[in-house]
Ligand SMILES: Nc1ncnc2c1ncn2[C@@H]1O[C@H](COP(=O)(O)OP(=O)(O)O)[C@@H](O)[C@H]1O
């Protein structure tokens with residue numbers, strides 16, 4: 001393998017058409033988890049897959065990765081069918097899944113394509129560790145680093161394969177809120193440097209709004225068993241985005257209501273609080289009281 005092969009692969013489009021998946025039900029028979037999923041993801045696009053817990057997000061991601069097979073429909077990457085454990089995509093999970101006895105560098109090396117020449121591999125791993133800001137921690141072992149650092153190592157390992165498609169399953173789900181925000185910014189830097197196609201599973205509305213070109217809402221809304229795509233929202237804002245952006249607030253309200261969550265818009269809350277305070281003051285100073 002030459003140095004050229006270890007550089008970033010071009011981003012690849014993903015096509016999901018008519019996809020369904022059912023599993024054996026504990027009570028016998030089968031249970032439909034996903035049905036009639038149609039989605040075209042452009043090369044280099046970031047798509048967030050959003051939906052309530054247990055609706056089939058990870059199942060769909062596994063189908064795209066080739067770790068699992070659909071019962072119905074077709075999945076393709078770059079115009080050809082997804083293969084079992086497809087080498088054109090790479091997955092990172094909520095748990096970083098690092099080998100505890102290996103250093104960070106040696107863990108990231110595990111992601112290199114088989115047959116990578118040693119020097120090329122070392123150069124690529126060093127480059128990725130710089131990109132995820134772990135170049136100061138290369139010889140540490142997983143137990144010596146924080147959760148955020150471990151997740152960055154996991155991201156670097158996934159990128160080492162130069163995937164045309166990067167599949168992320170709630171990659172920041174186990175991190176504290178502040179680290180999560182930092183990681184979101186880092187992911188955008190990574191995407192700018194290595195503009196692969198990203199399919200990101202999340203149940204965090206704000207994360208989806210911050211990162212995605214499009215947000216795909218998965219769920220079931222009629223009596224038919226199984227989840228399907230309920231809505232696709234184009235975010236249509238350049239990144240990086242202002243987390244307090246008014247247009248994003250409107251999309252957030254829409255997503256929360258689709259998810260069945262009561263929306264407490266901070267402005268409404270503030271406006272109401274201010275009005276209540278004024279009313280209290282007015283009645284306190286009113287003559288005759
Ligand atoms: N291999 C499997 N065998 C049986 N049931 C499964 C399997 N994988 C997932 N499921 C079921 O499919 C549903 C969706 O799971 P999952 O895709 O993990 O949801 P999400 O990621 O949205 O939380 C769950 O009810 C889960 O129990």
Ligand SMILES: [Mg+2]
Pocket residue numbers: 057058059169
């Ligand atoms: Mg899941």
